Amino acid sequence: MENNSQSTIARGVEFSGTIKSEGALHIDGIIDGEIMCQGDVTVGKSAQIKGNIKSNSVIVEGSVAGNLIAKDKIDMKSTAKVTGDIQSKRLAVEDGVTFVGKSEVNPAGSTAPNAAAKSVSGSPPSVDEKMSTKPEAAVASH
Secondary structure, three states: OOOOOEEEEOOOOEEEOOEEEOOEEEEOOEEEOOEEEOOEEEEOOOOEEEOOEEEEEEEEOOEEEOOEEEEEEEEEOOOOEEEOOEEEOEEEEOOOOEEEOOEEEOOOOOOHHHHHHHHOOOOOOOHHHHHHHOHHHHHHOO
16 A cells, blocks of 8 residues: 655754654755655755655755665755765766765665676676775766
8 A cells, every 4th residue: 555645844844853754755844853754755955954864765955964765766956965875776966966975876786795796707897886886986976
């Protein structure tokens, strides 16, 4: 059973504590705490979040000081400011993003040592293998 509801934390709202949601969440306010969402999370331009976000996907337009873990995708828009580590299957980064942290982007869900073992076979590593073994370089190249 899928929950298609979306909750909104509007601009001007401040919240401290843990937020748990089965549906999507759109944040334009100030959050001090962890966000755990089974749906997608959108961090609006005016949002300021101090805490970790775990969700299906995350779109960041505002400010996040914490780690982002998404089952599917993290999409950082040009106005995003992220200080923390990120982990997902897919990553999109627009020009202008401020990102300080480490990234782990792995579409296949395999571990980095496996990718490193492939490159030892004599052929140069593919772009995907380079991204999974040196994630910071992958973000810097966007």
